Amino acid sequence: MGDIEFYKLEGKELDPKELSIQNCISVKQLITDEDYLFFELIKCKKDDSGNEYLVFDVEPSIPQNPKIDIRKRERIGVKFLANEDGKPEIYALRKDFPSAPHINYSREDTPKNLCLSINLYEEEKHKWTAAKHLQRIHRWLSLTSKNKLHLDDQPLENVFFGSPDRVMLPSSFYDFKKPVDDLALEFVPIVDQKNRIVIVGLDQEVAKSYNINSDIKIKTITIDINEPIVHGIIDLQPNNLYGLHNHLKNFNINLLSRLQSRLFQANEKDLIGYKLLLVIRIPKKRTNEGEVEAYEIITFFSPRDLLEISVGLGIYRNGPRQVRSTINHTAVDNAKIIELSILNPSSILTTKEAALYNNIDSSDNIQLSAIGLGTLGSQIIINTIKAGQGRWKLIDKDKFLPHNAARHVLPSVYMGFPKSVALDAYIKRIFIEESISSPHEMDILQSDLETLSSTFSDSEYIFDFAASVAVSRRLSLDLNLEKPIISFFLNPKGDSLVLLSESDDKSIGLDCLEMEYYKSLYSVESLADHLNTEEGIRYAQSCRDISSRIPQFSVGIHSGIGSKKIIDILSKNESPQVCIWYLTDDLSVKMTDIKPSNYKVANNESWTVKVSEDLLAKIDSRRAEKLENETGGVLIGSFDHERHIVYAVDLIASPSDSDEYPTFYIRGTDGLKEQVTEIQEKTNNNLQYIGEWHSHPDGVALTPSDDDRKLFGWIKGYMKLESYPAIMVIVGEKRSNWYVSQVDNAIEFNIGS
Template identity: 25%
Template sequence: MTFLDFGAPIAGAPDNVLRTDLSRRVYQALQKRKDFEFVAIRSLAAEKSPSDVLIVDALSDGVPSKNDLGIKYRERLALVFPHDKWQRPDVRILRKGFPVTPHQNENLDGGPRSICLTEESWELARCRWTATNYLNDILYWLERAARRELHSEDQPLEELFFLAPAELILPASWGTNAARNRLAIAHSRQTGDGRFVYFAETVEKHPAAPPADLLVIQTALVPNPMLELPPRDLGDLSEWLGERGVDLRVSIDAFLRSKFEGHTFSHAPHQRAFVLLVEIPIARDSSERAEEVRRKAFFIGQDFISVGLIMGFIDNFENTLVLNSMRKGNKLLADEWKSIRVAPIEVHHRLTAETAQSHSGHYDRLRRGVIVGLGSLGSSISMNLIRGGFADWTFIDHDHIKPHNLVRHQAFGSQVGVPKSEIMAAMANDVIEGSAAPIVQRVTESNLAEGLVEFEGKELIIDATAGVEFSLAYSRSETGSRACSVFLSPNADYSVLLGESLARDVRLSELEAQFYRALIQNKDLADFSQLPGGRIRTGGSCRDHSMVMSGADVNLHAALLSSQILRFSSNPEARIRIWKNDRETGATQCLKVQPSDARQSTTGSFTMRWDSKLEETLQSLRESDLPNETGGILIGLLDLVAQEIRIVEALPAPPDSAKSPGTFQRGLDG
């Protein structure tokens, strides 16, 4: 067997030449083990990471003697211990011809490959690191590698290259867009660690941005991809693509033909960047269909005209660039193109609704919704839903941002004076492109009736306004979309969700009446309407005031309501839920109120509305008074415009009331 030379020889006693505590501990452990043989001590003088190196032979009884990968019972390794204690110890493979397996890493120093022993961060692993466990992990890795058991079925397939020094963010629709070669680098920014992030858009969207010429190549299926060092030049890239069924010269030739078709170019230096995007179908083994398609990009060190000239595919004929009809390339420059530098770029797509939903753990998709009221609560809920992948929303609000709104609203100071619906739609579309559209309008019963606001065909209407006007108006509309109403108590201790049934046979106005009954009946809700410390004047008008309420309180309830809205939307039943937050402990208590079926009767021009629960209460009062006449107190709501009387609760008659089979006279006690 032949081995890679790694590290510089160093003379002296181990206790004198080993600089790190970990290397000394491992050296001492090696003296007591029969499954490792110590070979030599070496050192790495790397500028950023000087290290102690122990050369050893690992003798693994667990490696099958005839494993198909060719891993040996005896394997030579370099155990690397950086002098910087915050860097993880490394294990390098020294035998030439050691097979490529999962969980091996190429190294940027160009040295032997490393093996990956654990997924834990070194900050955590070092707290329980021992020399014995470290050596045992090495043997375990060799045994599992030989048995092809390193990569568990539920583990994502490995990335193809190391972390690139730059990132390219593609539009969410990239890959389905017909104009795949029309891409512009719209802008870039530098991260805190010195990496560059480039943001690409289609030329049609950013016509003023200098476009980057993009060549898209798809490779053959890559089974169980390994980590690899990125290609440094076109020669490396050509070799890598060739191993995966792609001839880079042929691809560039075809690309040049498409560029020259119907166009002429001068010999002047081309100003556009040349980007190569490689699409790589990957699977766990060669017998499977592609599990996913990964994309890797490279900035080419020359524009496509220069590349074509160097490769000999383009000729300069009387100051006009023409295609070389012989297509044989320039023999004098036969290999010069291979040295053209390439810079790897890590590729990402802008966030899509599907990706957001997957990362959020949501599986029931809510689409085509409307949020009415983009104040403090509505703005928080809207962003929670958008970030959860629930897209295609219409945001409706007539108001604009005022300075005091910034205490609780999602908006920023630079957006004061901008309509709330436009702000939230812009923020939503910045997270997921095309996820929201704004309407700056007050929703009233008249414009509902005239169809000026479109609610038909939506899956859910969310009323997050601070009043009851919309819920009452919408309850009288005959649109087919169910609605829910969410709001907070004045002191922000409570939050409430009222949700219509899918068939809309129980509507918001009826649920609101039943909610009021719960406030009357349940002593635990006695402080629901308690006002906070006061109101703050925000203007000269009598209506210009704001409740004392913190943004933290709003966000707390908004998070809970966002989750409950999603649960409600997947259930066809009507719902009344009330949550109370204990400010001392942070605990949240939920009160469930069972919605009742609606009842109504028309007398003259007035419609009287009640529900089945009220009927049961009235029936109970009547039965308890038989055979005497029954009296009591009805509590309800009167709407003279809609000519509706909504009965909420029935209370028994005062105890001093006079009752007989033929008469009833209400008393005064109580």
């Protein structure tokens, strides 16, 4: 290869037969195989630590006029570590080997270290073969000669090599549209087992709120580069201030002059005792003609005192007087001895970044309210917040007790605190720069309506995790909220998650969705034992101090589903929903999606009646099937005595022993009691018998006949024993009269559109 100069690798030459490291032997065998082209072994070596080296020539595939100076024959050295656990290191041994993308950091006057993969060797070791290793070297050289190794869709190259040492900066540094003032930050240093440094930089007000006070005081000086640079080759890793200055001169940046100007403006008291963290923000583009594609933040730390650096750069202070000299040879010499360590910067997490990491659109500005911060609520809320969704009012009346930690998102350190206060504090430790939650220690059932209305007035959605019918009814019926209410709860065994969600237009209220959920429990076969209960566990002495037995893995699965549904609802909420997710024994999840019925609403002097449109359609269908005869059956529904509301949800058709004639109907009893009992058991008595219905033929008035009045008297006497109103419905062609509590005042519902 002529007069080309090569770097020499460590160690003494070794006969190939004396190699002992298996990967090294495998590569040597392949290179020396006469059928394996493009490679030629030059020598083998071994150093005093037992590491072995192969030196060989490679003939890459290069164009006639390569864009990067890769030769038709390149000499490569590969170092195999003695313990065989480490990644083989690949060196280009030609001394004038060009700077190129995808080269690892190496010291000056040492061979360039080629980067063949971004993956950790430990993750690839099980797939590593000699053939793949040599193919990657050949491919690296071939593509680099065409300047195609760094693909157009890959991120732009960094200005400098990375560093294992890290610094976390306030997110304001990453808003490249705004200048960043020089800041005195509280930096919390952390040293790991490999002596790598992690520095967490917090705004002093933020640090104060978390009682963080570090002995190490660091001041940031931020320098913005206005002209974008073209990304390119990393060929230098400066380790002192002058080296960084010299490199940035390539981009027409006079670092020492800028730094001197910033230090000159500072007060002496703001420099004493502070170390320097130099933050440089650079816009980058792919080509000279291209647009800015990215910004890069470069951070350098100096252990020197800022006042010492200031004096070294020619800024002299005498009391209030300051003198700044030009950047002379003395300043340059001083800059050469001001050590710098490059740190790998990251932004402190923001909600917008969290949404990006979760691969969803951010809804961080939408105001939400959450009621019930227990097992399910806390986990769904945290899942959703970590996805960058919403600003939350956290509402609960309870304290965080020891047993809660078994399934709650909070750890036991929060014992005794109100759940709302504790969860708010926990959230503030996720997004330490943003206030996205507020605690409200409030009892929904005991607070007055004015206070509740004021609390929810600015919320776009109200999420109810309280698992309380009383709470959901107060929200949906007493407050007249304009915004949708969405309720999540687990069944008693914790193997099912239930969602009752009002749509944005609130076309079906939460109370009616509740009725549709109850109806599904006996009409959908797979939900037959949905409300079966397990014996609870007593955690204290009060009669109500009993907690359910629900495994955390079940809560975890269902909370993930719940948070995903919230994200979907925040994006689009056009239809009311009743959904039930059931966790099977093999941990698969099955969903029952129930299309809820609309409800018609009317009232008399005593009661409001809410009737399912599906029920009206079913009554009409049963009547049509039996014409010219009359028919009937019983009504299934529920009573809200507090608010005097009757919910008519379903029917049981005419029993088989009923008498059905053109002029009269006598309802039978065959199997009726068993059907009603089954409905009550499967719905935990939330649905029950509420009254009777029968039809009149076409052309017959819907006013009660003498027989109808007798029937109503019987119903009234029967229901009086349970303190319920009598309900009788007479159905005609496309309309129905509902007699509730009184037989002479009908509530009329049309059937159909």
